Amino acid sequence: VVIGVSVRGAIPEAALPTLAPKPVIFALANPDPEVDPALARRLRPDAIIATGRSDMPNQVNNVLGFPFLFRGALDCRARQINQPMLLAAVDALSKLAREPVPDAVQAVYGLTAPQGLTFGPEYIIPKPLDPRLRPWVSGAVTAAARESGVARR
Structure with missing residues (x-):
């Protein structure tokens, strides 16, 4: 589980492949999440991804x-x-x-x-x-x- 409540770029792209299977990634910084959700989805299709943005799935608000x-x-x-x-x-x-x-x-x-x-x-x-x-x-x-x-x- 990765929970970000900080700034864009706080979750490095290189870290995503090292996460356990089926990771949960909450990149909640607004307007720019800690890691780009589209990139995270490409690198980790098995992940559950949530953001604070209304234009993306799983908006935490x-x-x-x-x-x-x-x-x-x-x-x-x-x-x-x-x-x-x-x-x-x-x-x-x-x-x-x-x-x-x-x-x-x-x-x-x-x-x-x-x-x-x-x-x-x-x-x-x-x-x-x-x-x-x-x-x-x-x-x-x-x-x-x-x-x-x-x-x-």
């Missing part, structure tokens, strides 16, 4: 978590946001990514099933415009707040 984390906390008037709530948000995102993607979401991104968005190396995290994010993530956060004792409602 706080819009997937923060609004729904806060919505869930507000819905139950949580006294704090704790570790169980954070983990519930991550778990909800993980489960949602494995669900079939509705045609309406596919269409927003100019795709059609079955070639479009399906769980796998090019789709490991839901897209930001997926309307299912609010109920899935906020609901999970609210449930975790109740279970962990920080919900006031």
Whole structure:
């Protein structure tokens, strides 16, 4: 696993062939990832690659978590946001990514099933415009707040 949160070029091209089989490469610097994703894909076709860019697969973006984390906390008037709530948000995102993607979401991104968005190396995290994010993530956060004792409602 390589996680970059720095600057373009921080992950040297020469390092890619030395990674273990099926590496996970999160090159999250914006607007220029630490390593060019197209280059990484050519050198490591077995890799799972994510970036912070909306024009590339697997965009890691706080819009997937923060609004729904806060919505869930507000819905139950949580006294704090704790570790169980954070983990519930991550778990909800993980489960949602494995669900079939509705045609309406596919269409927003100019795709059609079955070639479009399906769980796998090019789709490991839901897209930001997926309307299912609010109920899935906020609901999970609210449930975790109740279970962990920080919900006031």
